[in-house]
Amino acid sequence: MGEKTLMFGLDALWVMLAAVLVIGMQAGFALLEAGSTRMKNSGHVAGKQILSFALASLAFWAFGFAITFGAGNGFIGTEGWFLQEGEGTFDSLSWANVPLALKFLFQLGFAGVSLAIAWGGFAERAKLSVYFVFGTIFTIVIYPVIGHWVWGGGWLGQMGMQDFAGSTVVHLQGAIAALVATVLLGPRIGKFNKDKTPNVIPGHNQVYTVIGGLILWIGWFGFNAGSTMAVGDGFFGYVALTTNLAAAAGAIAAILTAKVLVGKADIPAMVNGVLAALVAITAACAFVEPWAAVIIGAVAGSFTFWTSVYFERKGIDDPIYAFSVHGIAGIIGTISTGFFASPRLVEITGVGKAGLVYGGGFDQLIVQTVGVVGAAIYVAVVSFAILYVMKKTIGLRVTAEQEISGLDISEHGAYGYPEQLDPAYQPKTAAQR
Amino acid sequence: MLAAVTDRLKTAESVTDLRFCHDELVRELRRWLALEHIEQLAEEVVGVHEAMFRRVFFLAEQETVKGAVGIRPSAWCWYVMGSIGRREPTVWTDQDHGILFTCVREEEKGCYEFIRHMAAIGTKMLYEIGYPYCSGYVMATNKRWAQSMSDWERQLSSYLDGGWPNDLRFLYIAMDMRPLYGDVELADAGRRALFAEVADRPLLLARMGEHVQFPRVPLGWFGNVQTERWGPHSGAIHMKQSGYVQIANALKWLACLTRVPAVTTLERQRMLAESGALPSALSIDVQEALAVYYYIRLKYSTEVEDGREYVLWQTLNRAEQKQLKQAMRTAKRLQRFVARRVVGMYE
The missing domain is CATH 1.20.120 (Four Helix Bundle (Hemerythrin (Met), subunit A))
Structure with a gap:
């Protein structure tokens, strides 16, 4: 076996492993979201994760991958439908020395994660049909366009935007869609009082939330380190290091921020701090030194706790704080390379320029900011248009009766926790017997 | 500053009169409130509350005696606790009060009947004139806070020996006991005994x-x-x-x-x-x-x-x-x- 074949095999294995880790993050989202919502919706919230990934798999295979990575113009790819490969069709991914099938599987994992993030804004009150319709459209019309702009040879990529694994492409997109959804859907029943003060609607299982967070943390090694799509130079190890340092800093910063701001060392806040830090370091993991990764993680973990409290006070019911954790942190992470991208790492990755603190001037900062603003505007406008039309036609929200009885029973006919919620399983009194 | 309210209270004969005085206290306070007068104001506010409570206790006693319920104890004292006990109440303060009494053993049952009846009248009347019921049920209608001296001492011993968080909470509440109506020495003695017992442990x-x-x-x-x-x-x-x-x-x-x-x-x-x-x-x-x-x-x-x-x-x-x-x-x-x-x- 020649060295070239060996490297091809090793790279392929690594990308396969990374794809499994990223796809495995769906399990993390299922636990995180189900644990952070109420018992009466748990089966629905967890189960829709499979539905969502299944929809994304088919839609991304048929159209999404082609729009993202297919040859085309600066705005969309126009070749490679149903993964049909021709001469130069997927040149934007030619730097990765692995089979096209694996490139697809790995990138599908990212599209699936972005969609999973978007669902956070729909939680506990959206109709099941909305998941079918919006999930499909998001995977074809929204996610691939930004993906193409940054990674598929589009205008942002040509400007030198640094988004190594998708703080903007994956996370900010999902978060903006979540924010638009949560605004159009309105708050859950009981979330706000008449005077607009917010009530707590606690998740039903903090252990699920924590385990979900841990699965996502592990999955992120596939997400970020896997984005090297190669093992030869060992750079994936460096990316894994910055990823882990940021996550650790985010956890500590978030729990301390919660303690300082509200007086309690809130566990879900710590989990969200880890995720916010991971989101932020996703863009920067290959461009920044370890010390900067710690700063980026800590700032994201801390700041997003504050924003989650702030948005809640402003009357936005984002049930699992998707916009703060993925949106605000996505912005922080993307902008961060404008400050912290080191010349050494820019040379290794070959993308963009060094950041402000290394004397690189404002160039990269401006590119990063343009990237964030451009992506946010596109996703917001298109998501709003789609969801608004859906609201006016098929409707977005279940009825109040369905919401109160819970989506498990109203949409699926069975409770996730029948012994606790279904009267048929409740112990009967002597009189009832 | 609040003399007009206090004067009116002296002749109040009904719940309506007393409620009017309570509302009048709010109106007067709005005129006089300033941080630099706060000590004097505190004295006057507590004075109004005390006068209001005393009037209610007096009316409750009169009504109980008129109704010939139970046996009037030979010595009894209606005391206050909480912010009124510590002389720092606001305008709308909760009820925090209790009763201690002494009597010969044979009459204890009858005395309890008298005390409970009087406590029920007083507590209801206080509620009607703007003192909300205590959410922790620290009121004379609760047996815990309306007892004969011997029962009180037994209960106190159980708190002192128990030392559970709730026991400590009750001890802290009881430390504010201040007599307001009746035989003041009973409540004063009860509080002194409590402080001495705690200090010795x-x-x-x-x-x-x-x-x-x-x-x-x-x-x-x-x-x-x-x-x-x-x-x-x-x-x-x-x-x-x-x-x-x-x-x-x-x-x-x-x-x-x-x-x-x-x-x-x-x-x-x-x-x-x-x-x-x-x-x-x-x-x-x-x-x-x-x-x-x-x-x-x-x-x-x-x-x-x-x-x-x-x-x-x-x-x-x-x-x-x-x-x-x-x-x-x-x-x-x-x-x-x-x-x-x-x-x-x-x-």
Whole structure:
């Protein structure tokens, strides 16, 4: 076996492993979201994760991958439908020395994660049909366009935007869609009082939330380190290091921020701090030194706790704080390379320029900011248009009766926790017997 | 400043008259409220409340005697606790009161009947004139707080021996006992006995010192105020639990430790400072903090009747926010002062 074949095999294995880790993050989202919502919706919230990934798999295979990575113009790819490969069709991914099938599987994992993030804004009150319709459209019309702009040879990529694994492409997109959804859907029943003060609607299982967070943390090694799509130079190890340092800093910063701001060392806040830090370091993991990764993680973990409290006070019911954790942190992470991208790492990755603190001037900062603003505007406008039309036609929200009885029973006919919620399983009194 | 209200109270004969006086107190307070007069105002406000309570207790006694219910005890005393006991009530204060009595053993059952009937009338009347029922049921209608002297002593022993968190809470409540109507010596003796018993039990005293550390003062490490995050009082602070109750409990504990017999918070602070048990710098800060807490509680209690212990942080003006933050810092310092004394007791 020649060295070239060996490297091809090793790279392929690594990308396969990374794809499994990223796809495995769906399990993390299922636990995180189900644990952070109420018992009466748990089966629905967890189960829709499979539905969502299944929809994304088919839609991304048929159209999404082609729009993202297919040859085309600066705005969309126009070749490679149903993964049909021709001469130069997927040149934007030619730097990765692995089979096209694996490139697809790995990138599908990212599209699936972005969609999973978007669902956070729909939680506990959206109709099941909305998941079918919006999930499909998001995977074809929204996610691939930004993906193409940054990674598929589009205008942002040509400007030198640094988004190594998708703080903007994956996370900010999902978060903006979540924010638009949560605004159009309105708050859950009981979330706000008449005077607009917010009530707590606690998740039903903090252990699920924590385990979900841990699965996502592990999955992120596939997400970020896997984005090297190669093992030869060992750079994936460096990316894994910055990823882990940021996550650790985010956890500590978030729990301390919660303690300082509200007086309690809130566990879900710590989990969200880890995720916010991971989101932020996703863009920067290959461009920044370890010390900067710690700063980026800590700032994201801390700041997003504050924003989650702030948005809640402003009357936005984002049930699992998707916009703060993925949106605000996505912005922080993307902008961060404008400050912290080191010349050494820019040379290794070959993308963009060094950041402000290394004397690189404002160039990269401006590119990063343009990237964030451009992506946010596109996703917001298109998501709003789609969801608004859906609201006016098929409707977005279940009825109040369905919401109160819970989506498990109203949409699926069975409770996730029948012994606790279904009267048929409740112990009967002597009189009832 | 509030003499007109007090005068009117002397001739009040009905619930309607008394309720009018309570409302009049609010109106008068709005005219006079200012931080610089706060000590004098506190005296006058508590004077009005005491006059109101005494009048109610008198009317309740009259009605019970008229109804010939049970046997009137040979000696009995209606006492107050809580903020009225410590002489620092706002306008709309909860009912916190109890009754102690003595009688010959054979008549005890009849005496209990008399006391319960009278307590029911008085408590209802207080409610009708604007004193909400105590959420912790610290009222003479609760057997725990309306007893013969012998039963009270037995109960006190169980608290002293038990030392469970609830026992400590009851002991702290009972430390504010102040007689208001009837044979004052009964309640005074009850309180003196309590202080002496606690002071003689170093381990119990240490446990009670730990109790002073809770609830924690909602002031973050960077001097940020931690308001309520959720619920109808989101963005507000609970004025009692934001340092005030911590100071009141710390002073009670220090008074117990150093055997200072005072019953009101200000008396305790002054006597502790005089005896050297409280360093003078801390004592001055505590006095200022108490004035700030009282002023803000009083001011906001004249504006709202419901949720009166919660104050929206944003509705406080700049000066009040600054003063309150300083008061909260003082409360934390006092908690730490007690904590250090407690550690010393275990060594």
